[in-house]
Amino acid sequence: MLSTLARFCVRRRRFVVFGLWIPLFLVVGALTGAAGGNFRTDFVLPESESREVQELLEAVNPTAAGFSAQIVLKSERALTDTDYRTSIEDLIAEVDTVEGVNVVSPYANPQQIAQSGFIGFARLEITNRSQTDMMKVADVIKGIGDKYRVPGLQIEYGGEAFAKFEMPESEALGLLAAMVILVLAFGSILAMGLPIGTALLGLGLASGVVTLLSHVVSMPDFTTSMVAMVGLGVGIDYALFIVTRYREGLHEGLEVEDAIVDAIDTSGRAVIFAGITVIISLLGLYLMGLSFVRGLATGAAIGVLVMMIASITLLPALLGMVKHRIDTTSRAAVVSLALFIVMSLAAIFTHSLGVFFAGVLASGAVVAVSFLVKPLRRPLAVRTPKARELTFWYRWSRVVQRRPWFSLVASSAVLVLLAVPLFDIRLGFGDTGNQPERTTVRKAYDLLAEGFGPGVNGPLFVTVQGDIAASPDQFNAFLGTLSKAENVAFAVPSPLGRDARVNGEPVALGIVYPKSAPQEEATTELVHTLRESVIPATGVVAKVGGFTAASVDFADYLGGRLPWLIAAVLILSFILLMAVFRSLLVPLKAVIMNLLSIGAAYGLIVAIFQWGWGKDLIGVGKAGPIESWAPMMLFAIVFGLSMDYEVFLLSRIKEEYDRTKDNARAVADGLAATARVITAAALIMVCVFAAFVLGDDRQLKLFGLGMAFAVFIDATIVRMVLVPATMELLGDRNWWIPKWLDRALPKIDVEGHHLTVAEITDSEAVSARSN
Template sequence: MLAQILYRIGWFATRRRWAVIGTWLALTVVVVGAAAASGAKLEDGFTAPGLDSQRANELVAASGGGQAGITAQVVVTPAGDGTFRDDEAARAALARLQADVRALPHVLGTTDPVGALTGAQDAAAVGALSPDGRVAQLRVQYPGLDQLSAADLTALEAVPHDPALRVEMGGDLFFAYSSADSNVGELVGIVAALVVLLLAFGSFVAATLPVGMAVLGLGVGIGGMTLLAGVMTVPSFAPVLGAMVGLGVGIDYALFVVTRHREHLAEGMAVDESVARSLAGAGRPVVFAGGIVVVSILGLAVAGVPFMTAGGIAISLVVLVMVVASVTLLPALLAVAGQRVVGRHRLETTSPRWERWTRHVTRHPAAYGVGVTVVLLALAAPVVALRVGIPDDGALPPSRTERQAYDLVAEGFGPGRNGPLVVVVDLAGDTHAADAVARAVAADPGVAAVEPPVRRGGLATIVTHATTGPQDVATARTIDRLRTEVFPAALAGTPAAAHVGGQTASFADVGQRVNDRLPLLVGAVLAMSFVLLMLVFRSVLVPLKAVLLNLLSIGAAYGVMVMVFQWGWAADLIGLESTVPIVSFIPMFMFALLFGLSMDYEVFLLSRVRDAYTGTGSNDEAVVRGTARTGRVITSAAAIMICVFLAFVLGEDAATKMFGIGLATAILLDATLVRLVLVPATMKLLGDANWWLPGWLDRLLPHVDVTEPA
């Protein structure tokens, strides 16, 4: 049924080729134009319902306090060796700078280092000047992102300052609107993919068609993602991750179809008929694999974290667009190209080299199976040390003003000043509760300083600074201790309640929520993959083996991330300035993505093996033939994905680097050690048992044919 539908789509696209291409061009222009005109903003709402930090933020927002918005920080120090206490010119320049910042549009208020110099004891002045008098911190309070734009960041950066001062800036406003990373990752990935396709096809026309299709599809997908941000909160990392995945799967899917089309042309088939038949054959695993990627990513909803759910929906949209482009736009482009796609090589014909390799592996299946498994387990071992968090400005290159501001604050006030904890006390009529909490918090060994409580209505907020930095494990322990020990003791017998909010606490809470829900996602994706593969290949052991081997490759990718980002191995090679924790949402995103992406190779390889087994009745011969027919196309497709993912490591953002390294490592291991060594070895060891399915289960399961005929 699916083959017939795809055949008709392919036939229609060839006969109406210019109309189809024109429609896609018009759609791209309309979607990209609408996205640019929409003014929709991407926002990073690292919160989730039911978390203590979320409750704190909700209370502050309901009270109308300014702390419900976002902040920036302006960090100032005298340009010379003096301090603000003994440098009159620096003091006067600081006063002018403070006044200019307070006068900016949308600024609700700032801390008051000038007041601290004159001995003022109000909340704005306390703690705004370092104990040695050398570093002043202007914490600039803004309303929520819905009232701001990039112009506010531009205005803050443009505030003039006297040469007597050294001024650095950072904070939430920079995180929300800074655009230091460019599109260099996409451009390098496209060029690298084009080179791989040229080497694989030996035809410039055949190489450019997949790239052209992917670029148009990416325009529609990313534009649609921006429009989606108008109705839901889409996180800022979604376009980067969507570009990574979209380019990778788009070019890969096109590669499968173009490969089949070139074979048909080489056999003398007419162009239009070849396109339709290629889509009917290769298009089936494309649709199936793309569907699995979409469903896997949508499975992120089980995390119960809204920004992850929204990010999953947005990225799934890009994948869905790529699947549609592969079965509509690509056939039209192939029809226009005609015979020019035939180059020097035929990519998917049986390769003697891969046949020799597979026969070698199947002659020594136990040795290869055990050896590769040990390698993957060794790579995965560092997972036990995996620590999640959100890299802050301290992970940026030293040339960035945000990093310099971060270092100055840590130097002048201590590391905890870069990640203040906002203790929110719901007084419930108890006027003494805030002071009791402030005293108890100040006495905790993990707390360096506590600012005076700020009361508003029935609420009090107490800005607290830990003795350790935002990313330190000790800071998370301090937050937990405040909640479980300090607050209950301080508020015993009172109706008041206290919560810990602020960015640092929100990041820690979201990370813990993701850790708690990750097993649920893993179980759901594993079960879905097992059932779908069982439907396709009519086997129990084949899907079970696939699930276990995928776990091995993903675990190894996690281990490599720990080695690079937490331990600093080869960090200089990717421009990482310091070790950082793994971004809390990346392991879950990677798992969903990689399980979907690995199905591309799984379906493509096993469909060939299954077809050969049906034709010959010999499991050993089927494994050899299937691997020999797919080895070159799988390695070419994997090389494209790896190039695309690694290209994004060129950016400055640590999270983007993690996605690039993690995804590239997993694809490399999956397409080489797993797909072309472990799969042949284990299938040889299992023999005919690979294709065992109980009769009663065979009768219950519906028949789903997405395999590509030989």
């Protein structure tokens, strides 16, 4: 089937490229431009106490279902000074006219002015809406604030509503790094260009589909960045594996069409298997039952699916157009590429589209001039492939195989040591306190902490229904009891709950301000203490909620289900690898090694983001908990990607073992044949993922660094040391499987059939005789 698909794509290459992919890309792009996106972060946690509080708040006041934010004020003299007060009251009055915005003035509620009198805040309740619409409202409010600035008055904007998310420019840096790596690895501009071009076209299509899907599926605002991160990585990798196999076929003497068919029928199978594995791992996140997680998983899965399809349809069509020129690079092409990369870097750091387009024009001019200047058209010398036994990787494999026990113990010890911080992991959510210090939300966060204490940035909402809610004296006495609890700064009634009723029953709402910051472990413990001991001791039936409490519930929920997700993915992966390689020990080793590499990645992000080691080097504002969704998302994607390298390497080793029946030789030959490609692919992924560390968003920094480190560990310590060492120690036992199990397992062929010139010649001879 794959051979037939590949031949169709080669023979109808213009139709595939210009009649299918490009029109589809343009149609989706036009629809996306017309409809836009509707991204929204929906932390809906079913059957949780914080969810019950949220529903009650929505019933009391619809604006409570939306965003909570603040206009934070700091003055050189007291905020009650006439000049300041006039400007602030005018500002608040105009903001209150914005549709869907409710403002509580600091002058209406004295508790919103610090004891010093110099810091205060106006509380904003903004009706629930999409992330895109919220950004527009936030811009309107900030525009109003700019009109009322007076000397000596600082105005900042706090809360997630003003934490404007922007697509990071680091994606472009990762792409430029990938271009350089591919050129250095393969010495050909076209061999670089095809994987990059395929990945970019696939990424554009996938991003458009995800943006359109955001109208019907709840997706957080950074989903498209997640799609870009994962899509670029796997897209370039998948195309790289196929292009490499195609070039090998040409070097062995195959014709263009046969070389493409061979590449799709061998490496293409591994790409499909790896892609499906990643998608299955991602869709396993649906078991979490959370719309926020489903949205992320759906977006990433669409990105992988589109890249996989592009690799086995669009890429063979492009290869059919390029033909033998895949190995040819002119001097003009090298100069043009170098100029493009330099100008693109300048454009990124100067934030200038003009510089970028100037680079494009200059690169095109070099190519145009080459038609007039013959020396520029001269091709560079084509690299002559070394004999496998003379390559560095063959010699490296032999070194590892000569000392397998040392290699196994040393590399395992390094991975275990790196994973040690994992055992101190604390799940939670970052907040505006993790934003860069130059942003208005971080300045507002720090001002509030300065004036009112760190807990004001993460208040807890307490709801009470029934008779006590109808009695202000009893409710205030209840709040007074909560104020005496350990780590509580103070507790006050909320104006939102004044004289409120739900279904005819009185409702009272209180706000509890912790002494500790929202992300601190002490605040998490306070939420549990209030629910489990302090409130029950009063005899009052009350619920604790709000964003901070919801973050605690979210972390507890995901932390409890993460082991089940890991177990499910491991079992499924073990069965799949057992069916592919007809072995018991190979899949068992793969599962253990993948756990070690992912554990090391977890350890790194805990050490940096939670413990704060080296946080300043990557621009993390301050240490805090690990984003609750990150470990499971990281596991699902990295485990699928590591299966990619696993299948690519082991299928080559198995191919050599079936041919020679010499395990030691098969391991060395398999590693030598795949190491350069795996190393290049891993470096590309590391660059693409690590580039997101350069952005401002803490979530993307954490996820990008975790992905980059996991891939690096997997492609180096695991694939280049642990695999050859364990394969050498086990010898022929690597491929043992009970006969009854061999018969019971389905046949899954990811190796395909490698065409040879001799086979094609024999086939042509038979065909000639029959005619």
